Amino acid sequence: METIKHRIDTRLIHAGEPKTRIHGAVNLPIFQSSTFEYTGQSSYDDLKYIRMNNTPNHVVLHGKLAALENAEAALVTSSGMAAISTTLMALFSPGDHILVQNCLYGGTQDFITSDLAPLGFEFDFIDAADPKDWDAKRKSNTRGLYVETITNPLLQVGDLKGLAEFAAAHGLIAMIDNTFATPVNFRPPEWGYDISLHSCTKYLNGHSDIVAGAVIGKADLLDKINHKLVHLGGSLDPHACFLLHRGMKTLAVRMRHQNCSALAIAEFLADHAAVERVNYPGLADHPGHDRARQLLEGFGGMISFELKGGLSATERFMQRATIPIVAPSLGGVETLVTRPAVTSHAGMSPAQRQEAGIGDALIRLSVGLEDTNDLTEDLDNALMG
Incomplete structure (x- = not known):
């Protein structure tokens, strides 16, 4: 996905925008249409449809979000929990083991312990500041690592650089919830994280008037996540896309x-x-x-x-x-x-x-x-x- 090579203040305004403004509109219009005319697409995934997460409002947001963190790709979802739950279900299978930071947003922790665990997903909680703990709890079936940049609600900051390096060394998918830090303060892909997650309800939108989420990271992983998202139906409404798009600029x-x-x-x-x-x-x-x-x-x-x-x-x-x-x-x-x-x-x-x-x-x-x-x-x- 193309990015604008400017500082983040400029990218927030201009990254991802249509190269030819739609009828000259400075602000992207709201495409409040669930269905788009067929124009010869040969693949089902290329059809324009709200649930497919690919209307003009979605596409602009995806480009802007990817550019903000210098990532390959991004997608928006109907909530932060939709981003988190869809990502975990898309990238891991029953029998896989995930290392999870021991103090997370309650909804994330509850989803992992109450929803994923009964389906056969395995996990262990780790101290994000203690590399010995990560290694001691890693297993032969460990496939991923999940942490938060700044934890909710105790504001802990783990060894984020070491965690990404540990994941890379052992072939783990490194995931991080970057909601509290935002791309202004921390850009996970620049530090080696495969997936960065956001509740856009919070700082990215910034006006307490929508619920939305985002997944940012490697293109091959985003393809898997988007495929799962289309099946689960967690796409974002175009009007919410418009409000998020507007809010992000400030x-x-x-x-x-x-x-x-x-x-x-x-x-x-x-x-x-x-x-x-x-x-x-x-x-x-x-x-x-x-x-x-x-x-x-x-x-x-x-x-x-x-x-x-x-x-x-x-x-x-x-x-x-x-x-x-x-x-x-x-x-x-x-x-x-x-x-x-x-x-x-x-x-x-x-x-x-x-x-x-x-x-x-x-x-x-x-x-x-x-x-x-x-x-x-x-x-x-x-x-x-």
Whole structure:
């Protein structure tokens, strides 16, 4: 897939766009048609149809997404979980073994443990920062490795370079969920990852008004994933494609503001008397800080933290904060606050959450585009209540 050889800010605007603008339109129109006229295609896969993921709205997005991470190919899906589940089912078979990072988005972990495992897929959880653990758990039937760039919700940063090298050395398909980092801060194909996954609902779209996903990576693997996606029906609607296309054009300016604002807020929280612990890779005392500095071009807009006083203090804080909206999801222009134990990781059992280090009182903060000083003042007032 052709890419524009410019910096990411320029690629976000121009990569993948039609070379001849459609009737001169600067913005790609919405092709709200499920069916397209037959023009002599000899292959079923070449027929234009929404479920085939190949309408003009889809094609432009695929080119732009591939260019953003300097990958061979990309495709969009109806949700982040559609991207994740379809990828795993397309690339692996019952009896295959996958190494999985031990702290993931709850939906991903639940799909692997509750849906794939009963079908005969095998897995082991690994410490993404410990190469000895990867080697100890690798088996003769190990076929893949699955990690997150910055984990949800504890903001861990594993040995991402080492993991990709380990996968390559042992012939494993290396997959990484890059949602929290975005292509602005990390581009997995440049580091040797075969597949990069995104919930485009979050930062890529950035406006909390669609649900979408993306798979980016090697063309031969994307062909397999797209074939499975067509069968499962997880394609993205053209109107959602249009909104994602529009939202992505401002990703770089949004993400850089959120990088800076989140770092300032994390530093404020770390120094606050009411706060017990802050998880943010931009803080010098974060266990993965040195790796994050080497790997990432920004530390992201996500923070998680715990308060002194436990769950009662957490609930009081969330009630008193006036700017953050108490809601699940993340990555939009508005600041959101939630408890992962009852939202993103509610599908895990209490024992699983405890083992992963996700306490009932943990707070996850998605920093939006509001003024940073307004946010810190509001958080300070809520913490002092």
